[in-house]
């Protein structure tokens with residue numbers, strides 16, 4: 387998973403920080419989102435999807451790295 391944020395769209399609502407504080411933070415001066423982890427571990431994926439879904443500004447997008455997932459699966463076998 388790769389996470390993208392658009393600071394131009396962000397309105398500083400902070401919902402993403404509540405959903406996934408390990409991945410998102412806010413700038414102190416204006417509350418605009420800051421990305422802490424662009425490739426969060428699997429345990430945080432659900433929280434990141436939730437953050438993207440509830441962001442009122444649609445400023446968070448998630449890219450699924452299916453090829454990476456497949457490579458991991460092959461390695462586990």
Ligand code: SF4
Pocket residue numbers: 391395396397398399400401402403410412417418419440441442443444445446
């Ligand atoms: S939820 Fe969206 S609008 Fe609110 S701080 Fe996060 S990225 Fe910005």
